[in-house]
Amino acid sequence: MPWLSIPFSDLETKKALNRKFEVEGIPYLIILQPDGSTLHDGVELIYRYGIEAFPFTEEKLEELRREERIKHESQTLTNLLTNPGRDYLLDQTMARKVPVDSLIGKTVGLYFSAQWCFPCAKFTPKLISIYHKIKRSLEGKGGGEDFEIVFVSNDCDQSSFDSYYGTMPWLALPSGDPIIRTLAKYFDVQGIPCLIIIDPDGKTVTKQGRNLINLYQENAYPFTCAKLELLEKEMEEEAKRLPRSNYHAGHRHELTLVSEGNGGGPFICCDCDEQGSGWAYQCLGCGYEVHPRCMRAVDPATAASVQHT
Structure with missing residues (x-):
């Protein structure tokens, strides 16, 4: 590192700074301003804006946010997926170049993923299945509406990219393309897998495509606010017909049906390991939660024989 440091042995100073700035995790970058004020989100600012964030004043940050809003508007x-030296995407054979302009007018998912990522390995097969179901549904309706996905690889080398992309039925940005990092910053991708949905006009619909796929499967398409409101209403009606409590094959305690309004909230399903929100079956004693669709009802005696989780 090219900067100064508190001595490794000075534990008291390090502890005092942790307490003063309430540091709960690392990396963590505190910006100390000349006027004595502090900024606690230095890591995010460096990640999003790089050197442009300096001198980290509110005026400078507002200027950057304004520029960001203009970019999104x-x-x-075309300006998302092309660069001066490339105006195409790869197809599954990696031999044919598909013009980016051919996606104009389609709903497009940008899929940030990598072969080395365990959650990606679990989510990708599900996304492939949902992708095919959406495509078949749109073909059956006619009318020219279409859906496509573009793989945005976080793989470390060409071999990993080739192997992983070989399992996918959609398009991809070339491995190592510099625009991949630009897209990750532009959409503030904090982790993978991540599915960004772009509407037929090229505007961002949602950054929560993965969550919506997990919640609603192929019914999430086209991922618009209007569609999600409809699905939420349908889920509320469906929940009225679900048992208030039940025993699950994967847990020994009784699970209670909860929602965000009565003790529930965003969660990771203990059965499928995917994110969820809204309704869930929850163990009020230990916090175990599953999606209602993942619930495998059993009698209490069978549940009692399950190893404690």
């Missing part, structure tokens, strides 16, 4: 698929 003028966003198109």
Whole structure:
């Protein structure tokens, strides 16, 4: 590192700084301003804006946010996915170049993923299945509406990219393309897998595509607010017909049906390891939660024989 440091042996100072700034995790970058004020989100600012964030004043940050808003307002698929040396995407054979402009007018998912990522390995097969179901549904309706996904690889080398992309039925940005990092910053991708949904006009619909796929499967398409409101209402009606409590094959305690309004909230399903929100079956004693669709009802005696989790 090219900067100064508190001596490794000075534990008291390090502990005092941790307490003063309420540091709960690392990396963590505190910006101390000349006027004595502090900024606690230095890591995020460096990640999003790089050197442009300096001198980290509110005026400078507001200028950067304004520029960011303008970029999003003028966003198109072309300026998202092309660069001066490339105006195409790869297809599954990696031999044919598909013009980015051919996606204009389609709903597009940008899929940030990597072969080395365990959650990606679990989610990708599900996304492939949902992708095919959406495509078949749209083909059956006619009318020219279409859906496509573009793989945005976080793999470390060409071999990993080739192996992983070989399992996918959609398009991809070339491995190592510099625009991949730009897209991750632009959409503030904090982790993978991540599915960003772009509407037919090239504007961002949602950054929560993965969650919506987990919640609603292929019914999430086209991921718009209007569609999600409809699905939420349908889920509320469906929940009225679900048992208030039940025993699950994967847990020994009784599970209670909860929602965000009565003790529930965002969670990771203990059965499928995917994110969820809204309704869930929850163990009020230990916090075990599953999606209602993951619930495998058993009698209490069978549940009692399950190893404690």
